[in-house]
Amino acid sequence: MQILTFDECALFIILLFWVFALIRKEYKNRSGKILMFLLTLVLLTVIADLGGGTICNYCSGGRANLILAYVYNYLYFFCHNLLLPVYMLYIYSSLDLWHIFREYRFRHALWWGLIIVDNVVLALNGFVFDVFKLTDDITYVRGPWLVVFYLVAVIYLGWILGTLIRFRTYILKDKLSTLIFLFVSVSTGLAIQLTQTGLLVECFCISLAVLFFMVMLRRAVNQVNPITGAQKYTACIEKVTMNFKSAKPISVVFVKIVNNNNLHMYLGLKGHNEFLYSTTSRIDAICAGHGLTSSVYYMENGLYAIVSDEAVEEIVADAAEEIMASLTAEHHIGKLTVFADVRVCVVFCPKDMSDSSSLFSLGTNFHRTLPDTQNVHYYRDFKDNDEYKVRNDLDDILRRAVRDNNFEMYYQPIYSVREKKFVAAEAMIRLNDPIYGQVPPSLFIPAAEINGCIHDIGDFVFNDVIRFISTLDMNALGLKYIEMNLSASQCIEVDLVDKIKNLMFEYGVDPRFVSFELTEAATDMNPEIVDMNIRKLHEYGVKIALDDYGTGYSNIKRTTGLPIDQVKLDKSFVDMIDDPQMCIVIQDTISMFKEMDKEVLVEGVEEEAVARKFSDLEADLIQGCELMQGFFFCKPIPGPEFLDFIKRYKDKAFESII
Known part of the structure; x- marks a missing residue:
């Protein structure tokens, strides 16, 4: 009765989860097929054990019952002996170690050899009955030959345990604990079956292990995002990290929908979700059409990662090209037609890249660091390019610069048209990296605003420039102020004003010698905090300038509502000064700000002809521009050189300079 109790429980558990795995279509990939085969073997083992036990315990003798009992017992041993070798295959496959198992012929020979030994001994039992009768x-x-099966099982168990121990650092704790529990459960069942001949609980122990298997599978179900239809980014991190640790060859295709936020606003939440699900379906279909064993992951913010196992590079390249063509074609979401701005980058690992952190960093930034084209990019074509290396390593460059103080302040003189001399300067930060050398601000400033380093950089600028001002005799040099840039992120710092006041007090700097530039974009971020900070700084005596006027979507009411002393016209105005229509715009713009009692400074003056046009206050073309700045007068230079420059031209008129 005890045998039936254990086997009936085992049959119920195994049958339940076998059906569950079948409904979930676990047989789609290699690991799923092995798992379904393993569950089928367990199910047949339990059925055979239950059938054989029923006949032996509850049926009378007779030739028909005897033959049926032999059939059940032979089926039991055949399926039972395959459980451990198939379980081993599942471990190698589910842990992405299949390439390791496949590479070594000795493993193949041993695996097959042990199966052959079991089946030869089982076949010989039909003649000598030394396994059972x-x-x-x-x-x-x-x-007496039954011990052979147990010895083979011990070899398999030792092999499995050695594999789990060897690769334990590669495996997530929950998956490792599940695999170890199965190992312990099967080992316990074998030990009890060997030592307690009347207590046949091995199949029940195996069914408990299967129960834990299903828990692990349920976790895999939760890794799929129901909105996008793709797996979550956490599953991607887990898989790719494991692949790198085991040196498994994979290809990763990153797909970035650059205008994802715009599509979200245009389509709304429901329409955007439908768009993402459709995108996942397109990618899945293309990968399947090319015969790729791929997993599609949605990494958030319009970024997909398609990871393919041991794929041929040419096939992956063809699939990537088709993905680009498909996703850039028009999408119909309801009654709306949309076009996605897509970038695609292909990486072959570990040949192209050997660590997961660099891979995910590439995935996050490649649409910014690689050329802005809708061609499929291959990382191998760019990885040795110096400019790409700088762009891709900007986060590390910035962290290194903040840590090691790799910044230096340069100063560009500002020329007064009316006074015909240099009266101010703009402070500009430079980054000199020990590995890459000079890194342009146009590269590292946007990156710093994204990763948050801009606040550390801003603190360096405040401290270094205010300290520099404190070393100058501003009045004797004829300098009225030195300007510093305020980024959009800095404008909303709640302690901005106190920070600047404390530095001025520490270095004994008069606020009138300091000017801060802010862009039009900065004025739109959190208006209440920006207004409060700018007004407090202005009330303290600091000069406020609006930088790069004309490059943004100018809101006159917004920008003129702030206490702005100076407006700096962007270089784009200068570049179009010879256009008659643009001249009217420039003239009217300057006149407008002059009527508002604001200084006007023209940036980007690089030619003598342009400088003379802006310097001629009597000309009909442009009137009222007080200040100019640009390479025609002087490029940005380090502090000591700037000081020498100002002393050299302190009393010289404009005509003598040009």
Whole structure:
């Protein structure tokens, strides 16, 4: 009765989860197919054990029952002996170690050799009955050769345990604990079956292990995002990290929808979700059409990662090209038609890249660091390019610069048209990296605003420039102020004003010698905090300038509502000064700000002809521009050189300079 109790429980558990795995279509990939085969073997083992036990315990003798009992027992041993070798295959496959198992012929020979030994011994039992036999009254009797099966099982168990120990650092704790529990459960069942011949609980122990298997599979179900239809980014991190640790060859295709936020606003939440699901379906279909064993992951913010196992590079390249063509074609979402701005980058690992952190950094930034084209990019074509290396390593460059103080302040003189001399300067930060050398601000400033380093950079600028001002005799040099840039992120710092006041107090700097530039974009961020900070700084005596006027979507009411002393016209105005229509715009713009009692400074003056046009206050073309700045007068230079420059031209008129 005890045998039936254990086996009936085992049959119920195994049958339940076998059906569950079948409904979930676990047989789609290699690991799923092995798992379904393993569950089928367990199910057949339990059925055979239950059938054989029923006949032996509850049926009378007779030739028909004896033959049926032999059939059940042979089926039991055949399926039972395959459980551990198939379980081993599942471990190698599910842990992405299949390439390791496949590479070594000795493993193949041993794996097949042990299976052959089991089946040869089982076949010989039909002649010598040294594994088991059944008496005429259908009594089960163990034979001396049965120990062979247990010895083979011990070898497999040792092999499995060694594999789990060797690769334990590669495996997530929950998956490792599940695999170890199965190992312990099967080992316990074998030990009990070997030592307690009347207590046949091995199949029940195996069914408990299967129960834990299903828990692990349920976790895999939760890794799929139901909105996008793709797996979550956490699953991607887990898989790719494991692949790198085991040196498994994979290809990763990153797909970035650059205008994802715009599509979200245009389509709305429901329409955007439908768009993402459709995108995932397109990618899945293309990968399947090219015969790729791929997993599609949605990494958030319009970024997909398609990871393919051991794929041929040419096939992956063809699939990437088709993905680009498909996703850049028009999408119909309801009654709306949209076009996605897509970038695609292909990486072959570990040949192209050997660590997961660099790979995910590439995935996050490649649409900014690689050329802005809708061609498929291959990382191998860019990885040795110096400019790409700088762009891709900007986060590390910035962290290194903040840590090691790799910044230096340069100063560009500002020329007064009316006074015909240099009266101010703009402070500009430079980054000199020990590995890459000079890194342009146009590269590292946007990156710093994204990763948050802009606040550390801003603190360096405040401290270094205010300290520099404190070393100058501003009045004797004829300098009225030195300007510093305020980024959009800095404008909303709640302690901005106190920070600047404390530095001025520490270095004994008069606020009138300091000017801060802010862009039009900065004025739109959190208006209440920006207004409060700018007004407090202005009330303290600091000069406020609006930088790069004309490059943004200018809101006159917004920008003129702030206490702005100076407006700096962007270089784009200068570049179009010879256009008659643009001249009217420039003239009217300057006149407008002059009527508002604001200084006007023209940036980007690089030619003598342009400088003379802006310097001629009597000309009909442009009137009222007080200040100019640009390479025609002087490029940005380090502090000591700037000081020498100002002393050299302190009393010289404009005509003598040009």
